Structure formats: C-alpha cells, structure tokens
Amino acid sequence: MIELDTTDRQILRALVQDATQSAGAIGRALGLSQPAAWRRIKRLRDAGILKTQRLDLDKEALGFGVTVFLGLKLATKGRVSLADFERAVSAIPEVQTVEHILGLYDYRLRVVARDISDFERVLRRRIMTLPGVGDVEANVLLSEERRPGPIG
CATH class of the missing domain: 1.10.10.10 (Winged helix-like DNA-binding domain superfamily/Winged helix DNA-binding domain)
Structure with a gap:
C-alpha cells in the first residue's frame, strides 16, 4: 500500500x-x-487504488423505475456450488450486484425492474428457479443518497 x-x-x-x-x-x-x-x-x-471508471446510468430514464434489494438464503448449501450459484445469478441482466454476505442471508442482490409486476416476473421466473434458492426477503428502495467511500 x-x-x-x-x-x-x-x-x-x-x-x-x-x-x-x-x-x-x-x-x-x-x-x-x-x-x-x-x-x-x-x-x-x-497501486490499485483507482480500480475502474464506471458510468452512472439513470435507471429511471432507461425505464427501470424499481430497485429491490433481495436477501437470499440458499436452501442446500452442500449440494450447490457457491461459484455455480454466483455465475447463474450474475447472468440475470436485472441483477445489478451480487454480494456474498455473513448474517441471516447468504447473498444480497440488487435487482432493477421496470415496475413491481416486472420485478415479480424476474423473481418468479429467473431468481426463484435457480438451484438451491431457499428463503428470500425483498426490500424496495424508496430513495438513495450516494456517498463516496472513505478517502481519509
């Protein structure tokens, strides 16, 4: 460093x-x-401090008006490879981030959708059909304030 x-x-x-x-x-x-x-x-x-440059797209202007955070617990941890699950869930275009976490859930996903019914379609047809998916908790984003990380 x-x-x-x-x-x-x-x-x-x-x-x-x-x-x-x-x-x-x-x-x-x-x-x-x-x-x-x-x-x-x-x-x-x-030095690896600046990793990437990213575009900050306006999701609403692109027609994605709903953001949902999913807490997801795998039902069969021993039978499903975490890498296979991560690869499968990352292939879903509406899934913006996949975070492997410690706590009540195994993963936290950030999912964008056009509206709530579109989110329900993504949840039922894409996410819930992935192998090993158990409990899921959804939290709809109401507003967001972005803050830069610690620079010191």
Whole structure:
C-alpha cells in the first residue's frame, strides 16, 4: 500500500465527483501542472487504488423505475456450488450486484425492474428457479443518497 498525502486525497475526491475529468482540469483545480497531476493519477492506478471508471446510468430514464434489494438464503448449501450459484445469478441482466454476505442471508442482490409486476416476473421466473434458492426477503428502495467511500 502506498502512502497518500493531502494532494492524493484531493485528487481522489475530485475523481469521485467526476471520473471523466482530465489530468489538466484536476491539476488546474489543485494548483498542479498537468504532467504532475497525470503522474499522481497514474501512481494511484498502478497501486490499485483507482480500480475502474464506471458510468452512472439513470435507471429511471432507461425505464427501470424499481430497485429491490433481495436477501437470499440458499436452501442446500452442500449440494450447490457457491461459484455455480454466483455465475447463474450474475447472468440475470436485472441483477445489478451480487454480494456474498455473513448474517441471516447468504447473498444480497440488487435487482432493477421496470415496475413491481416486472420485478415479480424476474423473481418468479429467473431468481426463484435457480438451484438451491431457499428463503428470500425483498426490500424496495424508496430513495438513495450516494456517498463516496472513505478517502481519509
């Protein structure tokens, strides 16, 4: 792990706000030259601190108005390979994230759907038919506030 100084943290905060910013724009905002900002960003990437750049799509504008979090417990842990389950559930396009968790449930899924009846279709025809699926608890997302992770 590399040591992060104040400038590194400022660069990370700037990229969390808008990952499409150029090194020149970040440099100007922080009082650095473009090459200096680029070198720092490259160092952060090379160290694995900056993993990917992702697009933040507006799900509602794309017609997906409902987000549901599913707590899912496998009924037959010994008979179903976790890797096989994860591969099968990840192949469902409406499933946005698959998180293997510790607690009451084995997995937490983030599922998007056009509406509640579309979600019911995805649940009944795709998720509940996967091998090993046992108990399921659904929580419908009402609102979301995104916060960047800890930068320090």
